[in-house]
Amino acid sequence: MVQDLKKIGEETVAKAVKLGAAEAEIFLVSDQELSIEVTGQEVENMKVAESRGLGVRVIKDGKFGFAYTADLGGDALDFVVKQALDNADITAVDEFNKLPQPGAKYPQLDIYDEAIGNASVEQKIQLAKDIERYAKEYDSRIAITERCAYQDASYHVSIVNSHGISQEYRGAYCGAYAFLVAQEGEDQQTGFGLQYELKFKQLDPKKVGYEAAEKAVRMLGAEEVATQKATVVLDPYVATNFLGVIAPALTAESVQKGKSLFAGKVGQTVGSSSLTIIDDGAMEGAVVSAPMDGEGVPCGKTVLIEGGQVKRFLHNTYTAAKEGVQSTGNGTRGSFKGTPEVGTTNFYIAPGDTSREKLLGDISQGLYITEVMGMHTANPISGDFSVGASGLWIENGEFVRPVKGVAIAGNIKDLLQSIDCIGTDLTFFVGKGSPTIRIANMTISGS
Amino acid sequence: MLTKENLAEVLSLALQNGGDFADIYLERKKTTIIGLEADKIERVKSGIDVGAGLRVISGDNTSYAHTNDISIESLKKTAQIVSKAAAGEKKSADTTLKQKPANWELNYQKRPGEVDIKDKVSLVEAANKAAREADNRVKQVAVGYGDVEQQVTIANSDGSYQEDLRLRTRIIINVVAQDGDVIQTGFESLGGLQGFEIFDDSDVSQLAKSAAQRAVAMLEAKPAPAGKMAVVMASEAGGTMVHEACGHGLEADLVQKKLSVYGGKLGQKVASELITVVDDGTKDGKYGSFRYDDEGTPASKTVLIEKGILKSYMYDRLTGRKENRESTGNGRRESYQDRPIPRMTNTYIESGTSDPQEIIAETKQGLLVKKMGGGQVNTTNGEFVFDVAEGYLIKDGKVGQMVRGATLTGNGPKVLQIVDRVGNDLGFAIGTCGKDGQGVPVSDAQPTMRIPEMVVGGILEED
Numbered sequence: 001m002v003q004d005l006k007k008i009g010e011e012t013v014a015k016a017v018k019l020g021a022a023e024a025e026i027f028l029v030s031d032q033e034l035s036i037e038v039t040g041q042e043v044e045n046m047k048v049a050e051s052r053g054l055g056v057r058v059i060k061d062g063k064f065g066f067a068y069t070a071d072l073g074g075d076a077l078d079f080v081v082k083q084a085l086d087n088a089d090i091t092a093v094d095e096f097n098k099l100p101q102p103g104a105k106y107p108q109l110d111i112y113d114e115a116i117g118n119a120s121v122e123q124k125i126q127l128a129k130d131i132e133r134y135a136k137e138y139d140s141r142i143a144i145t146e147r148c149a150y151q152d153a154s155y156h157v158s159i160v161n162s163h164g165i166s167q168e169y170r171g172a173y174c175g176a177y178a179f180l181v182a183q184e185g186e187d188q189q190t191g192f193g194l195q196y197e198l199k200f201k202q203l204d205p206k207k208v209g210y211e212a213a214e215k216a217v218r219m220l221g222a223e224e225v226a227t228q229k230a231t232v233v234l235d236p237y238v239a240t241n242f243l244g245v246i247a248p249a250l251t252a253e254s255v256q257k258g259k260s261l262f263a264g265k266v267g268q269t270v271g272s273s274s275l276t277i278i279d280d281g282a283m284e285g286a287v288v289s290a291p292m293d294g295e296g297v298p299c300g301k302t303v304l305i306e307g308g309q310v311k312r313f314l315h316n317t318y319t320a321a322k323e324g325v326q327s328t329g330n331g332t333r334g335s336f337k338g339t340p341e342v343g344t345t346n347f348y349i350a351p352g353d354t355s356r357e358k359l360l361g362d363i364s365q366g367l368y369i370t371e372v373m374g375m376h377t378a379n380p381i382s383g384d385f386s387v388g389a390s391g392l393w394i395e396n397g398e399f400v401r402p403v404k405g406v407a408i409a410g411n412i413k414d415l416l417q418s419i420d421c422i423g424t425d426l427t428f429f430v431g432k433g434s435p436t437i438r439i440a441n442m443t444i445s446g447s
Numbered sequence: 448m449l450t451k452e453n454l455a456e457v458l459s460l461a462l463q464n465g466g467d468f469a470d471i472y473l474e475r476k477k478t479t480i481i482g483l484e485a486d487k488i489e490r491v492k493s494g495i496d497v498g499a500g501l502r503v504i505s506g507d508n509t510s511y512a513h514t515n516d517i518s519i520e521s522l523k524k525t526a527q528i529v530s531k532a533a534a535g536e537k538k539s540a541d542t543t544l545k546q547k548p549a550n551w552e553l554n555y556q557k558r559p560g561e562v563d564i565k566d567k568v569s570l571v572e573a574a575n576k577a578a579r580e581a582d583n584r585v586k587q588v589a590v591g592y593g594d595v596e597q598q599v600t601i602a603n604s605d606g607s608y609q610e611d612l613r614l615r616t617r618i619i620i621n622v623v624a625q626d627g628d629v630i631q632t633g634f635e636s637l638g639g640l641q642g643f644e645i646f647d648d649s650d651v652s653q654l655a656k657s658a659a660q661r662a663v664a665m666l667e668a669k670p671a672p673a674g675k676m677a678v679v680m681a682s683e684a685g686g687t688m689v690h691e692a693c694g695h696g697l698e699a700d701l702v703q704k705k706l707s708v709y710g711g712k713l714g715q716k717v718a719s720e721l722i723t724v725v726d727d728g729t730k731d732g733k734y735g736s737f738r739y740d741d742e743g744t745p746a747s748k749t750v751l752i753e754k755g756i757l758k759s760y761m762y763d764r765l766t767g768r769k770e771n772r773e774s775t776g777n778g779r780r781e782s783y784q785d786r787p788i789p790r791m792t793n794t795y796i797e798s799g800t801s802d803p804q805e806i807i808a809e810t811k812q813g814l815l816v817k818k819m820g821g822g823q824v825n826t827t828n829g830e831f832v833f834d835v836a837e838g839y840l841i842k843d844g845k846v847g848q849m850v851r852g853a854t855l856t857g858n859g860p861k862v863l864q865i866v867d868r869v870g871n872d873l874g875f876a877i878g879t880c881g882k883d884g885q886g887v888p889v890s891d892a893q894p895t896m897r898i899p900e901m902v903v904g905g906i907l908e909e910d
Binding site: 042049 | 671
């Protein structure tokens with residue numbers, strides 16, 4: 001079946017060229033997924049899924065056309081190719097429309113762990129149950145399980161284009177997570193823990209369960225604080241939420257369209273001298289790593305901001321052609337239904353040199369933020385953000401009480417400049433990673 | 448083509464090892480997307496998604512499997528997979544599949560698939576032109592057009608069989624304005640359970656112009672103030688607040704799992720008596736409407752809160768079954784790849800009696816919200832936020848300086864209890880609501896309302 005897919009790709013590319021495409025590309029994916037959700041030591045939901053499909057990109061008269069199909073039968077392939085060619089009639093001519101050339105060297109990555117597929121469903125159910133058991137063991141106030149889950153996926157990708165690229169690879173990942181509620185009297189607070197890995201044996205249900213339980217329990221009794229300016233610390237998860245807002249601004253696509261905060265700032269200082277931001281699609285052991293991007297260009301490491309200075313932006317083949325540079329291997333696709341847009345892979349803030357303990361220990365008064373709400377409303381173009389926040393109040397380097405119902409606001413540009421310390425504890429949450437980050441002075445909106 | 452007999456056979460196979468209930472959801476979806484940016488049509492995408500999702504419920508356990516190969520052989524194989532998790536006595540499906548009448552009828556005029564793609568492109572180009580002509584500080588315009596023709600067939604082991612056609616059409620306009628180092632954005636959207644006729648009654652150029660004007664006006668806006676203050680929400684601001692402050696908390700799955708502050712409060716006063724909240728999936732043409740939900744239950748109108756008293760939660764089949772009651776027609780899913788869960792449709796607070804102008808005039812100091820952006824809620828403790836896309840300071844009953852970068856945060860039940868003015872108007876806005884990783888189209892609406900006190904996430908001015 002795997003062999004079939006690449007063959008379907010090669011045949012469909014030939015079909016597109018025969019029907020008038022100057023260049024053609026087929027992106028095929030076949031995947032299998034399993035998810036198991038446990039509540040009260042019973043399986044509440046189990047999902048098994050299989051899907052496959054392909055996306056066709058053609059260039060005709062300098063214009064791009066795209067269409068996709070989940071039906072790989074004979075007629076459907078003819079139809080999807082014609083549809084892509086028809087769509088190319090409508091889009092604009094652009095001299096930089098092109099597909100990548102073959103001959104590139106791909107990184108060798110260990111991203112397919114057979115143990116994931118070999119482990120039995122019973123073993124995976126047990127893992128999800130263990131997370132819940134550990135969470136309850138951690139503290140008797142863990143009253144409700146929203147869900148404790150195990151999840152895995154394996155996939156096979158083929159990329160074929162009319163210049164001669166004909167590649168395929170397979171990968172797999174697995175994950176465990178917990179969303180829990182701690183209760184004391186009328187007060188209920190939530191906490192979560194999660195872990196995604198390339199290797200089955202790396203999953204640690206105890207760690208996930210304890211983490212979720214600790215986060216929920218420590219928020220019990222949370223109250224508002226008065227509106228004030230204070231030191232703010234972002235825990236690694238919250239920091240990766242902010243990274244998500246910065247990501248689009250570091251793509252060449254946003255820069256070329258005048259939608260980036262960092263446009264025209266290469267070589268300039270935009271953040272604290274301790275700030276380094278990297279994207280690395282070929283990072284050892286990282287969940288989003290792959291030998292190539294969605295266009296068949298090798299993945300690799302790109303330093304975007306170094307010591308607070310903008311170094312370069314992420315590219316796909318199109319944005320790179322426009323500037324006469326090489327693609328950075330960041331033509332990412334969400335699925336076979338999407339075109340390769342400039343996107344991040346394993347995207348992270350490099351660790352600093354201060355331990356988390358020292359970073360917190362130096363604070364006389366401040367807020368350690370563990371959760372933000374409404375981050376998707378932050379504006380990646382203007383950089384403005386205003387989000388709800390909760391966390392722990394710090395006095396003289398110690399957590400003294402939980403805080404909820406406050407908001408923090410500002411502009412990403414100012415936030416990057418006000419970073420005054422970066423921890424050593426780089427932690428990944430699927431495709432984004434960050435250490436603990438300390439911000440010198442921020443408004444906390446409260447009562 | 449799959450017959451009713453085929454589906455009945457698949458359902459029986461799914462129940463061969465036991466289970467209380469099985470259903471199958473077959474979907475065929477045709478999508479067209481046109482994207483314009485930087486003054487050119489950048490992308491035209493079209494595609495066909497086909498697939499089936501099969502579910503077996505056995506006690507409190509749900510087993511789900513999906514496939515995008517909808518041949519009878521593949522469906523039988525999928526039925527074998529879901530049947531494995533079931534337990535109990537072998538059960539046979541009711542093979543006399545019957546269709547129930549809907550509570551309302553669809554009235555599509557122009558099927559998107561039959562509209563010339565050139566007309567769709569012209570519409571997108573007209574929006575781009577209008578936004579660019581609005582002001583010379585407009586630096587970038589992105590227009591996204593999309594239409595979906597979704598054919599669904601839903602059958603279950605209780606003998607229910609429904610077919611439905613959902614046409615959804617939408618346009619989204621994003622404008623970027625720049626002045627020196629300051630960049631700001633403006634956004635407008637329009638969409639409905641309608642065909643291309645949605646554009647007959649709505650002026651897309653006007654919509655684009657208003658997105659552009661907001662982006663430009665935001666260049667001069669000051670950062671929002673920080674702290675607690677009175678908030679007036681205009682009806683044209685949309686309904687994000689009601690969606691977050693109580694909508695999610697009234698979904699029966701969250702209530703039953705004790706993850707909602709509204710749990711166990713039926714018949715109790717949970718809001719000011721000025722507040723009546725309704726979820727209505729039968730509103731003609733609205734973005735969150737459908738004739739049948741994704742479990743084949745006819746869409747209906749459900750009064751959730753009446754004059755402050757909690758009347759009902761929103762149910763799908765599974766949560767309804769747990770309480771021995773019918774589904775309220777709120778069982779929805781993003782696609783055949785997802786199991787149905789209770790979701791909102793078109794959710795709104797009913798109009799009151801106050802004059803919107805007077806509400807502002809009677810406010811000494813506070814924030815006027817003219818347009819809301821997205822929001823989020825933690826249903827367990829009721830804390831919610833929503834983004835202010837367009838806001839102004841109110842001083843002595845008059846609308847003053849425009850402000851930016853504000854999120855309002857509050858506690859759902861507390862905020863709804865203290866509402867002290869509800870206007871005699873109502874304004875809808877569309878959105879895509881996310882829950883458990885599934886996005887579904889919804890609309891929300893509110894009249895003009897005043898909340899005496901909410902936390903505004905702004906910036907404290909330097910002394």
